[in-house]
Amino acid sequence: MATLKDVAKAAGLSVGTVSRVLNNRGYISDETRQSVYAAMERLNYQPNEVARSLSKQKSNTIGLIMPSIEHPYFAKLISCLERAAYEQEYKVLLFCAYGIDDQEKKFVEACRSNRVAGLIICSDTVRTQTFNNLGFPLVSYERYLDSSDACVLCDNHEGGRMAAQELIAKGCRRIGCLSGTSRVGLPADTRKEGFLEACRQQEIETVELDFPPERTVDSGYYPDILEFLKRNEGIDGLFCGSDVIAAEAIQAAVELGISVPDRMKIIGYDDTLLSELTMPKITTIHQPVKEMAEMCIDLIDKKNNGDFVPARTIFHVSLVSRGTA
Amino acid sequence: MATLKDVAKAAGLSVGTVSRVLNNRGYISDETRQSVYAAMERLNYQPNEVARSLSKQKSNTIGLIMPSIEHPYFAKLISCLERAAYEQEYKVLLFCAYGIDDQEKKFVEACRSNRVAGLIICSDTVRTQTFNNLGFPLVSYERYLDSSDACVLCDNHEGGRMAAQELIAKGCRRIGCLSGTSRVGLPADTRKEGFLEACRQQEIETVELDFPPERTVDSGYYPDILEFLKRNEGIDGLFCGSDVIAAEAIQAAVELGISVPDRMKIIGYDDTLLSELTMPKITTIHQPVKEMAEMCIDLIDKKNNGDFVPARTIFHVSLVSRGTA
Known part of the structure; x- marks a missing residue:
């Protein structure tokens, strides 16, 4: 040879x-x-990269464990992580655990036995003890994880406040808040807190719809939203926990003959590709996913170089005005 | 240890x-x-998976080289490939080349030096000679590639015919055909051929819009579609080369006050998550992506076992009726 x-x-x-x-x-x-x-x-x-990895006991591969690939938010996140990894000369090993604890555990083991340079995890269910003595840096993304070396997230609370302030400024007086319920406490839960707090301070009436945990992008949120809008007449604004929920809220509004944004304004969350492909386009809270992805890779690099890494790195969000508000 | x-x-x-x-x-x-x-x-x-790979001179990793991750079609494809790989006990190394020849070449080398068990490539630009003497099975997905061991694709021609027949059956008499132009000949180009053939046979008038090669999901197709619809009055049906194009066609129709599906019917292609999130939902041609992804993994397995693999495996498509036609 x-x-x-x-x-x-x-x-x-x-x-x-x-x-x-x-x-x-x-x-x-x-x-x-x-x-x-x-x-x-x-x-x-x-x-032979394999021989090199063995002699260094470390590969130039970063593991990603995600709950979904097809969901527009995760498609965007994985795209940004792949690019950030590529720019730092890493390759990406992609695992999708669908929020199933047992699969996450297997994937963590797979990362371990493949001597990854680091692991970025966005887990819904995994237990803390899975992550002891990994032997490589662990970065949790939009998740609190006691055993992670670092956590990267956006200021979800700020995003909720921003959405409330925009809807109120645009004249909404009875606002619905549509969000998922996680089985574990997620940073994203504070979107709702920030939203409700801002509405309370300005004495704006709110009505909440918490989707049951089994609702996902696959099952869809539409029937719940339709039922919610029928049950609560006079709602003139909606804050949705994701762009996917916002897209289905538009569908439900059209079905009920409620014109968006004239009679009801809608604000989504994430700023995914989807928010530009609906009619009207979705006004949404932009998460700086590209910068957050780059930070994940940087933190793994730093940790491997023995540098100090902060426990949590929180990014500002911003409002992107499109057609729904 | x-x-x-x-x-x-x-x-x-x-x-x-x-x-x-x-x-x-x-x-x-x-x-x-x-x-x-x-x-x-x-x-x-x-x-130590690394040591095992070195001794076997083959890892249990499959390389994926894709032109996009965020595009809803590729998000779905990558999701299905990850799952099919997982079920056959493979891991997935994900590369996104954005259709850039030089990056594809680098990624092929990365797969080679990492001793992948096989490579699945969906390439827009790569030259044939890149793929000689790889030392592992190469499956091209929706691409003709002389040097690939096997090619997996859907019956694009059939999909085009199906869309035409449905639009004609629903009463369309002047139909627009919106499709991208590839720099290399792609199997997807035959969607248009099938469509035009079926219209010709039934003597239905067609008007074509070929997007310039630089148009992508990032730049968007909206201004071209708007201009096209303004220039060609009386179009009562549209066949779109993807669900993304169909979503932007809905936006353009609403902007021009053309009601969908009453005055204009639209059929997309791919059957991605997006087709369920627009209003109306997109009637589209379903590609059996899950089954196609499973076939890709099977073909790599078979080839590695010394079994015979067919040069091309072509899957039937089907029409999914939703709201736009």
Whole structure:
């Protein structure tokens, strides 16, 4: 089998230059890169990342354990994490646990046995003790996790306040708050708290709809929202815990002949691609997912370098005005 | 460091049983599984997948190279591939190349140096020669690729015909066809061919809008669609190359005061989550993505076992009637 030396010789370059091309380090001209690739192809050279990982007892792979891939929010998050990882020369091992405790546990073990450089987890159910003695940095995303090295989240409370203030400023006087119920306490739960607090301070009436835990993006929220709007007449504003819920709220409003935003204003949460594809487009709370994803990767890097990492890093959110409010 | 034997001893089980738990093979009672996990935790046992991969010169990882993660179609596809891989005891290494040739090349090299068990690629630009002598099975998804071992795709031509027949049956007499233009020939291009053929056979007038190659889900298709509908009055039906395009077509129709489906019917393609979140919901052509994803994993398995694999595996599509047609 061809070695690195053979490739260097065939390309007429030093071993150091070939190594820089392979590891994508430092400046390499396109011409040099192409001649290395050509030599590799001629010789059928196969660098062995596996051997390197074994000798270093650490791979350049980061594990992601997510509750969903298809949900527009997680699709965006995974996209941003893959990109941030790529820019820091990491690869991404993707696991979807669907909020099932047993699968999360298996995936954590898989990360361990694959000697990942770090793990980013967005878990709904996992128990704290799963995460002792992992041997690599653990970053929890929008989750409180005692055993994580660092937690990255957005200021959910601020997002809730912002949504309330916008709806009130636009004239809403009886506002519905639609949100999921988590089996464990999630940072996202404080969206509702911030929202209710802001409404209380301005003496605005609120009506709450908490979806049962079994409701997901797959089952849909539509029948609950329809029933809620029928039961509570005169609602002129809705704060929705996600853009998906907001999209289904638009559907329910149209079904009931309630014009959006004229008779009822709607604000979503997340600022996903979906918020631009409904009619009207969804006014929503923007989470800086790109920056949050980059922070996750940075924190793993820092922790592996022995640097100090903060327990929680919280990002500001912002309001994106579109068509529903 | 604790060994497999230590774990077996601590759990009071045979090494074979512990190995079956770790490899998730055969029937294991919950009780046995828990006692193995407990022993592993007590001893801080870390199985080494990396060493196993090195000795076998093959990992149990499958590489995915996709052009997008956030696009609803690819979010669904990646979700199905992760699940199909998990069920066959593979892990998934996810790369997003955004259709950039140089990145695809790098990712193929990364898969090679990580000794993946196989690679599933959905590439827009990659050149054939990149894929010689990979040393692992290559499955192309919805792409023609001379050097791939197998290609998995849906019957795009059939999908186009189906959409035309449905629109004509619903009374459309002047139908617009909105589709992207690929820089390379894609199987998806035959959607349009099937559509135009069926319209021609029934002597139905068609008007085409081909989006320029730089239009993506990020830039959006809305201004082009708006302009197209203004320029071509009396269009009473639209066949859209994806659900994303269909969602933007709904937006453009509402903007122009054209009621959907009364005055204009719209049929999308893909049957993604998005098609259920617009108002009206999108009537669309369903691709059996779950089954196609399972086939990709099966083909890699078969090829690795030395079994014969067909060059192309083509899946039937079906019409899903929702609100737009």
